[in-house]
Amino acid sequence: MMRLTEPQYSFEQSLIECIAGITGNAALREKVTISRPNLIEGAAHYLAAAAAGKLYAIAPINAAQGQDPRVVNDLTKSELIKIYDQYFVPPEKPARKIYNELLNSAKEKCPFCGGIGTPRNLDHFLPKAHFPQFSFAPQNLVPACRDCNMDGKMEAYATTPEAQFIHPYSDSSIFFQEQWIFAKYHVQAHDVPGHFEYAVLPPGGWNEIDKRRVKKHFLDFDLGKRYSIKAAELLGTILQQISRLQNSGMGNETISAVLIQPGIEKAPFINHWQTGMFQSLKDVLQ
Numbered sequence: 001m002m003r004l005t006e007p008q009y010s011f012e013q014s015l016i017e018c019i020a021g022i023t024g025n026a027a028l029r030e031k032v033t034i035s036r037p038n039l040i041e042g043a044a045h046y047l048a049a050a051a052a053g054k055l056y057a058i059a060p061i062n063a064a065q066g067q068d069p070r071v072v073n074d075l076t077k078s079e080l081i082k083i084y085d086q087y088f089v090p091p092e093k094p095a096r097k098i099y100n101e102l103l104n105s106a107k108e109k110c111p112f113c114g115g116i117g118t119p120r121n122l123d124h125f126l127p128k129a130h131f132p133q134f135s136f137a138p139q140n141l142v143p144a145c146r147d148c149n150m151d152g153k154m155e156a157y158a159t160t161p162e163a164q165f166i167h168p169y170s171d172s173s174i175f176f177q178e179q180w181i182f183a184k185y186h187v188q189a190h191d192v193p194g195h196f197e198y199a200v201l202p203p204g205g206w207n208e209i210d211k212r213r214v215k216k217h218f219l220d221f222d223l224g225k226r227y228s229i230k231a232a233e234l235l236g237t238i239l240q241q242i243s244r245l246q247n248s249g250m251g252n253e254t255i256s257a258v259l260i261q262p263g264i265e266k267a268p269f270i271n272h273w274q275t276g277m278f279q280s281l282k283d284v285l286q
């Protein structure tokens with residue numbers, strides 16, 4: 001739910017760098033080179049589906065255990081995954097620069113939880129176990145923090161439109177520019193800090209599929225709990241500031257203008273935990 005700039009490297013560039021890195025395996029190198037047009041065509045299909053929010057419609061490669069089906073021409077599932085593991089990821093391979101650029105594009109903030117966690121590696125938006133033809137496609141490689149762990153989660157990939165997570169590179173701007181995560185501040189007894197309850201409230205004009213998608217994203221990445229914890233950490237400081245200003249004779253309306261409103265405006269993006277937190281404190285001060 002945090003937008004990342006689309007990868008600057010195309011699938012074809014990634015493929016060329018991978019091929020350049022295949023050393024000591026002439027047979028694989030030749031197979032990949034022959035299949036280049038088909039692999040590129042498949043990646044174009046991915047881009048179109050991602051832009052339309054229809055990645056769920058791409059058929060997975062489902063093989064019985066121990067089987068290694070052909071996926072693109074003579075290239076098998078295990079060969080395609082091997083290209084990623086042995087010729088894309090290792091630091092000494094030319095394709096590694098693409099890996100690094102994709103990871104750095106997140107600027108230490110995981111796009112799935114809105115920056116609560118720091119990505120340490122790339123995960124596959126469509127899992128490579130079921131979509132090996134996209135295992136080294138830049139568009140399918142997303143930085144994710146350990147808690148979001150796309151590779152673990154996406155083993156159960158979406159097969160319906162409403163089950164798709166928000167894709168940080170290509171999904172509709174409504175998910176990034178319109179507010180759908182809100183918070184409520186539950187006041188406790190005097191001198192006891194309250195707590196924040198986060199919930200999904202998509203704009204009424206959205207279609208049902210988009211509404212269900214953000215609900216699923218919020219639930220599956222456990223954002224309600226993770227946001228509440230982050231807000232609780234900051235709450236003590238803010239309550240102190242409010243009480244200091246109140247004791248100095250400042251009215252709630254002014255406190256809201258000088259302390260709370262700037263907090264809303266300084267939140268990094270509209271569905272960030274700070275946005276909902278400060279909005280709900282503003283409601284309490286009114």
Ligand SMILES: [Zn+2]
Pocket residue numbers: 110111112113114115116117118144145146147148149
């Ligand atoms: Zn995360």
